[in-house]
Amino acid sequence: MNVIEVKNVWKMYGKLVANEDISMTVNEGEIVALLGPNGAGKTTLVKQIYGELSPNKGEIKILGKKPTDRQIKKLIGVIPQECEPYGDLTVWDNIYYMGRLKGVSKEVIKNRGEELLNRLDLLSKRNTLARDLSGGLKRRTLIAMALINDPKLLILDEPTTGLDPEARREVWEILIDMKREGRSMLLTTHYLDEAERLADRIYFLNRRIIVEGTPAEIKEKFADWYEVIDYTNGKVYKVKGEEELKKLIMNLNGKFEVRMPSLEEIYLQVIRNAD
Template sequence: MGDGDRYSIETRGLTKRYGKFTAVDGFDLRVEPGEVYGLLGPNGAGKTTTIKMLCGLLRMTNGEARLLGESVPDKKISSRLGYMPQETALYEGLTAHQNIAFYGRVFGLTRTQINDRERQLLEFVDLTRWRDELVQNLSGGMKHRVSLACALIHQPPLLFLDEPTVGVDPELRASFWEYFDELKAGGVTILITTHYMDEASHCDRVGFMRSGRLIAEGTPQEILREAGASSLEDAFLALSREADRR
């Protein structure tokens, strides 16, 4: 693949098959450094599978992928990736602080680094007050924020967010996008999946995924123009119908 360092994420023919079922079908993706890329599509479109392959959690059946200029899967790259899974994926019996500090240690940070970074993060996600509360006593929205903090403790330049806003109330969703904008301002590349079409307008570019394939890609404005639609939701439906006809 071409000049490796040009893209933060670059895949070619990325494919995942489970027996006869093809979850991701020859997916080509290019995300530039500092870009917020929204991967949109219905459930089962292959968004999560794509992220899991990139993070080394699933073996790819075919194709190749490079992250930050390195060929994946490669464990070495994992210290530069942030991954926020769909599930909250926290230790409910630990406090917010203990959860965050655990990931800090896993990433090999020193105690001082963990403390400094954690203080900033808790402020960032507005959880300073809840630092020493057990996660099981936190609300769903708070858990999501702790989960985000866990994914950011090692200041990764590349961030994978798998449906971070599912089941999150509108207010928190809005603040999540504020966090993401702030991260983007700090130069972080973000790949985010969602099936809330209204969120896509926050992205620099979006890709519509359907049955494991990319059916459209571009800036939100480009997509609207191409589909001749007034909302991304309508655009997606129009593009889906078109894909079906072909």
């Protein structure tokens, strides 16, 4: 089943086309990453998926319903871009009030909230005002808030931007755990390593969808060139296709190394060629 289905969606801000004829899906249990440069239209697209904006054209279904359906907010967990927990409330109160907003009973919030504090390593911060937390702890608080209604689907707009490498990895571990529990996820990111680590499928987006596939598929499809480093003289060659590669290697008679393009190089190549 598709937990998210986007069909031929267009979104304009006045004359600016932010999303052009976008179709994409998230299947049950999948983590899907939207990758694209600043201004690519990622936030615009996810806002339409969780019902904060409406498309000018096209159709979106989330958990089989319209994004504006009142039930939807209670069933999903969202972390918008550049969102922070409410600074004047403690960690616990942020989680508690988010639960109440989503219609979760006090009893359930108490139990689940406790469990989330424990899991996200926030027990000692329970009574700290959110404004006194570090960026990583704020992000963990937001994750707890997004999970308080035990959502099947999470939508995360740049969940690790601004975090240090260790905090990023902590968030990854939490998200991988969420996936193991069968939750589906749509996330946006600028980080190729993040997409490669977390996502089952990736969409490269720059106003419109440019490429879709698993990280391995994308690599296989676009990695049609090789870099050969000749260690005898330090020269670096770039060749296209296996035939060229073989020819070059036959002519080398010392130590050498063959390198395939990384997902990052493919991404840059694909995004550049798209315009």
